[in-house]
Amino acid sequence: MHILFIGDVTGSAGRKAIKELLPKLKKREGLDFVIANGENLAGGSGITPDIADEVFGCGVDLLTSGDHIWKRREIIERLESDMRILRPANYPLEAPGFGSSVIESYSGVKVGVINLIGRVFMAAVECPFRVAKEHIAKLAEKTKVIIVDVHAEATSEKVALGWYLDGLVSAIVGTHTHIQTADEKILPNGTAYITDVGMTGPYDSVIGRKKEQILSRFITQMPIRFEMAEGDIQLHGAVIDIDESTGKARAIKRVQEKL
Numbered sequence: 001m002h003i004l005f006i007g008d009v010t011g012s013a014g015r016k017a018i019k020e021l022l023p024k025l026k027k028r029e030g031l032d033f034v035i036a037n038g039e040n041l042a043g044g045s046g047i048t049p050d051i052a053d054e055v056f057g058c059g060v061d062l063l064t065s066g067d068h069i070w071k072r073r074e075i076i077e078r079l080e081s082d083m084r085i086l087r088p089a090n091y092p093l094e095a096p097g098f099g100s101s102v103i104e105s106y107s108g109v110k111v112g113v114i115n116l117i118g119r120v121f122m123a124a125v126e127c128p129f130r131v132a133k134e135h136i137a138k139l140a141e142k143t144k145v146i147i148v149d150v151h152a153e154a155t156s157e158k159v160a161l162g163w164y165l166d167g168l169v170s171a172i173v174g175t176h177t178h179i180q181t182a183d184e185k186i187l188p189n190g191t192a193y194i195t196d197v198g199m200t201g202p203y204d205s206v207i208g209r210k211k212e213q214i215l216s217r218f219i220t221q222m223p224i225r226f227e228m229a230e231g232d233i234q235l236h237g238a239v240i241d242i243d244e245s246t247g248k249a250r251a252i253k254r255v256q257e258k259l
Contacts, residue, residue: 001109001244002029003147004255005173006036006237007180009055010201010208011044011228017200017235019058021257026059029239033105035113036200036237037149037175038063038085044208044228046071049078052085062086062103064115066151066176067122069097088117088151089135090126100135102142109244111147112139114169116161118152118176128157129164136168144247147240148172155181155195162193170247171240173197178207180236180254190248198236198256205229233259 004025009018018036025031038055042048045068052063052075062084069075069087079085079097089099100114114135116128132148139146146169150158158174165172167189174181180198187193199208206214209226217224234256241251 001032001105001107001145001242003033003035003111003171003240003242004029004031004237005147005149005171005197005240006034006060006200006235007197008037008040008175008178008199008201010040010178010199013228013230013233014199014201015041015051015055017233017257017259018055018060020259021235022059025235025255025257031239032107032109033111034060035062035064035147035149036060037065037151039065039068039151040201040208042072047075047085048072049075052078056084061105062101062113064113064149064151064175066117086113086115088115088125090116090128090131092126099131100139102139109145110143111145112143114139114146114148116148116150118150118154118157120152120154120157122153128161132161132165136165145170145242145244146247150174151176153177158195162187162191166191170242170249171252173238180256182254184238184252184254186249186252190246192240192249192252194238194252194254197238200235200237201233202229202231203234204231
C-alpha cells in the first residue's frame with residue numbers, strides 16, 4: 001500500500017496546497033491513505049474543528065499535531081471524540097485527546113498512527129521512547145502497518161528514535177522544523193525513515209512567516225507580531241510503500257509539489 005505523509009500544513013496557503021495538489025498526487029501515486037501534520041492549520045498555529053473538516057474534505061484521512069495543538073481551545077472537545085485528530089501521545093495521560101489510533105484505509109487495510117513530541121529544546125513531557133513502545137504494543141494487536149510522527153526540534157532525537165523503533169513500525173517521519181531533509185531511507189529491519197518531511201505552505205518566507213518580520217526580529221531583537229506569508233506555495237511530504245502483510249516498508253520517496 002502507498003501512504004502519503006504531508007509535512008506541517010501551514011495556514012490558508014497550506015490548505016490551498018492540499019485542496020489543489022492532493023487530488024493529483026492521489027491519482028499519480030495510487031495513494032491508499034493520507035496523513036498530514038496539522039498543528040499549524042489555523043493561521044499558522046493550532047487547529048479549529050471547521051478547518052479540520054475542511055482538510056478531511058480534501059482527502060486527508062488523519063491529522064497529527066505537536067506543541068501548537070492547544071493554541072485553539074475550540075479543538076479540545078473535538079480531540080476527546082475524534083480519533084482522526086491526534087495530540088502527542090507523550091503528553092500527560094490527563095491531557096485530552098488520543099495519542100494514537102487505527103483508521104481503515106481506502107483499500108480496506110487498517111493503518112495505525114502514533115504521534116510523539118520531542119523533549120530536546122522543547123517542553124518537558126513524558127519519555128517518547130518509552131511511550132512509543134507502549135502504543136506500538138497496543139496498535140500491533142490490530143494492524144501491522146504503523147506510522148509514527150516524531151514532532152521534534154533536534155535531529156539527533158529523531159534519528160535516535162528511528163534506530164530505537166526500527167523493525168517495530170512501518171515508518172518514522174519527522175515534523176516540526178518545516179525544512180525537508182534529504183535522508184530518507186529504509187532502516188535495516190524494514191522501517192522507512194526521514195528526519196523531517198518539510199512544510200506545506202508558503203516558501204517565500206521563513207518557515208511560513210513573512211521574512212521581513214522575521215529578519216526584523218533577528219536583527220533588532222524587538223518583539224513583533226509574525227504574519228503568515230503567501231508566496232511560492234508548495235506541498236512537501238513523503239510517499240511510503242508498505243507491504244501490508246508484514247508491515248515492512250519497501251520504499252520511501254520525498255515529495256515536493258508546487259502550486
